[in-house]
Amino acid sequence: MIKKVFDNFEELLGSVILVVMAVITFANVVTRYFILYALAFTEEVTIYLFVWLVMLGTAIAFKKGANLSMTFVYDKLPARGKKLCFFASTALSLAFFALLAYLGYVQVSDEIALSVTSPSLAIPMWWYTVSLPVFSVLIIVRIMQAAAETVRGDEFRRGC
Amino acid sequence: AEYKAEYKLDIVPSLTTAWGMGATYFTDLVRERSDGRINIKVYPNSQLTTGAQTNAFMLVRNGTIDFAVQSSINYSPQIVELNLFALPFFIANQPDKYVAMDAIKAGESGKLVVKAVEDKGVKFLAWGENGFRELTNSKREIRSPKDMEGMKIRVVGSPIFLDAFRAIGANPLTMNWSDTMAAIQQGVVDGQENPISTFYPVKIHEYHKYVTDWHYVIDPTMYVVNPAVWKTFSEDDQKLIQEAAEEAGKYMVALARISLDDGTAYKYLESIGKLPEITDWYKELANVGMTVSILTPEETRAFAEKTAPVVDEWRSKIGEEIVAAAEADMAAAAASK
Amino acid sequence: METLIHEPAFWTIALFIIPLLIRVPIAVALGSAAIFVVWNWDLGYQMLSYSFFSGIAKFPLLAIPFFILAGVIMEKVGIAERIIALIKQLVGDMTGGLAVATVIVAAFWGAVSGSGPATVAALGLILIPGMAEAGYDKAFAAAVVSVSAGLAIIIPPSISFIVYGDIMQQSVGTLFAAGVLPGIVVAAFLCVSVWLVSRVHGYRGAPRGSASEVLRALRDAFWGLFTPVIILGGIYGGIFTPTEAAAVAVFYGLFVGVFIYRTLTVRILYEILSETVAATSVVMIVVTCAGLYSWLGATVGLIDKIAALLLGISENPVVILLMINIILLFAGMLLDAISIAYVFLPILAPVIMAFGWDPIWFGVMMTVNMAIGQVTPPVAVNLATPAPYDGHDVALARRLSRSLMRRGTLWLHQ
Numbered sequence: 061m062i063k064k065v066f067d068n069f070e071e072l073l074g075s076v077i078l079v080v081m082a083v084i085t086f087a088n089v090v091t092r093y094f095i096l097y098a099l100a101f102t103e104e105v106t107i108y109l110f111v112w113l114v115m116l117g118t119a120i121a122f123k124k125g126a127n128l129s130m131t132f133v134y135d136k137l138p139a140r141g142k143k144l145c146f147f148a149s150t151a152l153s154l155a156f157f158a159l160l161a162y163l164g165y166v167q168v169s170d171e172i173a174l175s176v177t178s179p180s181l182a183i184p185m186w187w188y189t190v191s192l193p194v195f196s197v198l199i200i201v202r203i204m205q206a207a208a209e210t211v212r213g214d215e216f217r218r219g220c
Numbered sequence: 221a222e223y224k225a226e227y228k229l230d231i232v233p234s235l236t237t238a239w240g241m242g243a244t245y246f247t248d249l250v251r252e253r254s255d256g257r258i259n260i261k262v263y264p265n266s267q268l269t270t271g272a273q274t275n276a277f278m279l280v281r282n283g284t285i286d287f288a289v290q291s292s293i294n295y296s297p298q299i300v301e302l303n304l305f306a307l308p309f310f311i312a313n314q315p316d317k318y319v320a321m322d323a324i325k326a327g328e329s330g331k332l333v334v335k336a337v338e339d340k341g342v343k344f345l346a347w348g349e350n351g352f353r354e355l356t357n358s359k360r361e362i363r364s365p366k367d368m369e370g371m372k373i374r375v376v377g378s379p380i381f382l383d384a385f386r387a388i389g390a391n392p393l394t395m396n397w398s399d400t401m402a403a404i405q406q407g408v409v410d411g412q413e414n415p416i417s418t419f420y421p422v423k424i425h426e427y428h429k430y431v432t433d434w435h436y437v438i439d440p441t442m443y444v445v446n447p448a449v450w451k452t453f454s455e456d457d458q459k460l461i462q463e464a465a466e467e468a469g470k471y472m473v474a475l476a477r478i479s480l481d482d483g484t485a486y487k488y489l490e491s492i493g494k495l496p497e498i499t500d501w502y503k504e505l506a507n508v509g510m511t512v513s514i515l516t517p518e519e520t521r522a523f524a525e526k527t528a529p530v531v532d533e534w535r536s537k538i539g540e541e542i543v544a545a546a547e548a549d550m551a552a553a554a555a556s557k
Numbered sequence: 558m559e560t561l562i563h564e565p566a567f568w569t570i571a572l573f574i575i576p577l578l579i580r581v582p583i584a585v586a587l588g589s590a591a592i593f594v595v596w597n598w599d600l601g602y603q604m605l606s607y608s609f610f611s612g613i614a615k616f617p618l619l620a621i622p623f624f625i626l627a628g629v630i631m632e633k634v635g636i637a638e639r640i641i642a643l644i645k646q647l648v649g650d651m652t653g654g655l656a657v658a659t660v661i662v663a664a665f666w667g668a669v670s671g672s673g674p675a676t677v678a679a680l681g682l683i684l685i686p687g688m689a690e691a692g693y694d695k696a697f698a699a700a701v702v703s704v705s706a707g708l709a710i711i712i713p714p715s716i717s718f719i720v721y722g723d724i725m726q727q728s729v730g731t732l733f734a735a736g737v738l739p740g741i742v743v744a745a746f747l748c749v750s751v752w753l754v755s756r757v758h759g760y761r762g763a764p765r766g767s768a769s770e771v772l773r774a775l776r777d778a779f780w781g782l783f784t785p786v787i788i789l790g791g792i793y794g795g796i797f798t799p800t801e802a803a804a805v806a807v808f809y810g811l812f813v814g815v816f817i818y819r820t821l822t823v824r825i826l827y828e829i830l831s832e833t834v835a836a837t838s839v840v841m842i843v844v845t846c847a848g849l850y851s852w853l854g855a856t857v858g859l860i861d862k863i864a865a866l867l868l869g870i871s872e873n874p875v876v877i878l879l880m881i882n883i884i885l886l887f888a889g890m891l892l893d894a895i896s897i898a899y900v901f902l903p904i905l906a907p908v909i910m911a912f913g914w915d916p917i918w919f920g921v922m923m924t925v926n927m928a929i930g931q932v933t934p935p936v937a938v939n940l941a942t943p944a945p946y947d948g949h950d951v952a953l954a955r956r957l958s959r960s961l962m963r964r965g966t967l968w969l970h971q
């Protein structure tokens with residue numbers, strides 16, 4: 061059970077967030093005709109939850125190897141070349157999200173230290189931005205999991 | 221310490237606004253007086269914050285940006301005290317709004333504000349000014365709260381602005397300045413509020429025919445620098461930069477006030493030989509086809525009554541001490557005049 | 558050489574292209590190139606997290622997840638298959654009947670979906686085996702589906718237009734409106750060309766249904782056919798913004814799935830949601846990193862330089878336009894539409910201004926160009942989806958499409 065939740069954490073939380081975003085936006089359209097202000101303030105919630113969603117979905121994309129990439133050079137390489145490319149590519153992805161995790165952490169710390177508030181609801185900004193460091197770590201975990209699987213399966217021999 | 225080959229300075233609008241000119245003047249003065257040793261480059265249009273203007277304070281604080289000329293509004297998510305200038309009709313209701321503004325800058329309340337800014341980790345150099353914020357829209361002439369009912373107004377991403385416009389009965393939307401012109405062109409919003417010297421250069425009159433001169437809040441700007449960068453300058457250079465910022469600030473204030481004050485701004489700009497192209501804003505706005513509605517004190521009062529609860533609510537958020545000090549500073553200035 | 562090494566503009570380009578060639582995800586290649594240059598030339602790398610956040614958190618971009626969600630719902634609750642059934646009935650056994658039906662279905666589906674590869678995924682599994690059974694060459698069948706799926710980004714809604722609108726500060730609604738007619742024209746040309754090929758090979762369709770069968774198919778498909786009316790009517794009628802229209806389409810699809818077709822189960826809903834989360838992010842991570850990259854290009858002055866270069870080549874607008882089209886076509890062969898938009902548009906914007914071209918018109922032209930790029934090798938996403946398909950085995954097709962999904966090609970070029 062716990063493993064199942066861990067394996068599908070992004071899908072579960074991401075689905076919930078997507079539902080919330082869709083409901084708020086739809087409710088906004090409906091209420092705009094009845095209430096003067098509609099739920100204008102909820103725009104903040106939707107667009108910032110969108111960041112949560114994209115970070116979670118990026119973790120899914122790395123888990124499933126679904127990110128856009130250019131494969132036509134890679135496909136023509138021999139197994140050794142593919143292996144080299146694979147390690148270089150994995151290392152670069154890890155480095156990028158490690159930097160994002162670190163800088164996101166610094167941003168969140170600064171925002172907590174300065175009690176920065178959000179533009180419409182004036183709630184703590186870090187409630188939204190915390191998605192950057194936390195889910196960057198999740199993305200890093202997923203990159204490593206997928207890489208381990210690739211190495212174990214020795215997928216370089218096959219045309220990938 | 222070693223100086224950088226080039227320092228970065230962040231502003232929100234384009235270089236052609238009073239804001240942009242005030243920033244450029246500062247960098248010119250510093251370059252000239254340091255014989256080219258200290259070079260500061262102005263990055264307009266929120267380039268350094270990739271459009272997210274309310275992040276500017278954080279990025280100066282952590283050293284991503286060296287210098288900034290920033291409006292108090294864009295720093296208010298981090299420094300709640302700066303909402304003092306965004307209290308609706310707080311300064312506009314004074315007998316002379318410019319005297320009142322200067323009294324705050326020079327007085328006890330100004331010191332408290334500067335202290336709040338520096339406590340949060342940014343070195344303050346000088347005050348500038350964007351001017352009082354006026355309202356433009358594409359729908360109709362606005363002279364009373366009723367005229368604004370349900371109107372979609374773009375405001376900067378700061379809660380006090382949302383509160384004020386809701387209290388009046390309008391429908392405010394927050395948006396970055398970098399997205400605003402597109403929203404205006406597409407009719408996503410009906411109106412916006414900004415100082416004349418900010419909205420005129422972007423040709424707002426091509427979309428908005430109506431200006432309401434209600435000067436409900438003022439937008440003072442601050443010349444600031446990252447404290448670590450500041451420490452790298454020699455004492456002489458610190459003095460040089462400080463003076464340049466103060467002079468540029470005076471220039472910027474005059475640009476924001478020309479033809480709107482008692483003539484002081486015009487005289488000052490003339491004396492330094494930097495009179496701008498446009499020296500009469502109301503005439504120019506009429507020239508480009510805008511209907512300028514200058515509110516009478518009674519009309520202004522109708523708006524102020526609507527927003528009085530917002531002022532009450534925000535007094536405590538900003539800090540009673542600062543608001544009271546500002547009232548005292550303004551009263552003293554009015555009395556001595 | 559010495560000077561090249563000290564030139565941030567050089568590194569901006571090199572550090573993007575080299576990782577791209579060794580199969581680094583496009584987003585990571587764009588993002589890390591940007592951040593390396595920012596760090597090395599001391600432009601303040603700490604802005605990464607701030608830019609990343611504000612690059613995603615934009616209201617117009619919210620239309621992307623909602624339009625993807627709406628498309629996936631419409632496919633999974635069975636709207637796609639009902640539209641196919643109807644068009645097949647209508648076209649009948651004329652020469653190239655099934656191929657022409659495929660183009661028309663793709664045009665219709667284009668008015669629901671904003672993505673080419675998603676259209677291939679929704680329609681290919683039914684249409685390709687169907688054509689193969691009727692005696693069409695499989696490669697031809699696959700090609701017809703892939704090429705017609707390009708209509709999805711020309712005919713609104715379109716993720717390409719949403720991204721273009723974001724970069725060029727143009728109204729997405731106006732872009733949508735401008736895409737309708739070119740989409741129909743392209744569809745008409747496609748009909749003619751598949752008809753010509755079919756005549757040579759003697760391909761035909763299935764016999765036309767009886768009047769009552771047609772009527773039943775129409776009744777079945779009615780709810781699906783109504784979707785474009787809601788989306789486009791809502792936007793042009795000034796009732797919704799594109800983002801709101803997308804959200805309304807989502808709830809309309811759910812309504813049809815739950816109350817009309819009764820095909821929506823909790824399991825399918827979960828599948829729909831998680832697939833949308835992944836597909837959205839594959840697009841958005843490129844949007845974000847490409848945004849960072851193009852911001853850097855502007856900051857280091859690269860964009861001004863290339864734009865000046867381009868303007869210096871000729872004063873003749875026809876020459877420049879031809880050249881731009883060749884460049885875009887070439888870029889479209891290699892890169893996805895979103896990266897192209899972010900990398901090239903800031904460069905092209907001053908050129909568009911200098912010649913006084915209408916940015917809406919340019920956006921449509923560019924999008925048609927991208928639609929061609931989606932089916933042009935070596936990186937032809939629409940083609941990649943059904944091309945390796947062989948045999949009539951649906952299970953194989955499903956496995957293939959799943960593996961392609963895993964490789965991410967499905968949503969490439971959105």
Ligand code: NA
Nearest residue numbers: 667709712714
């Ligand atoms: Na479409």
Ligand code: NA
Nearest residue numbers: 889890930936
């Ligand atoms: Na291609």
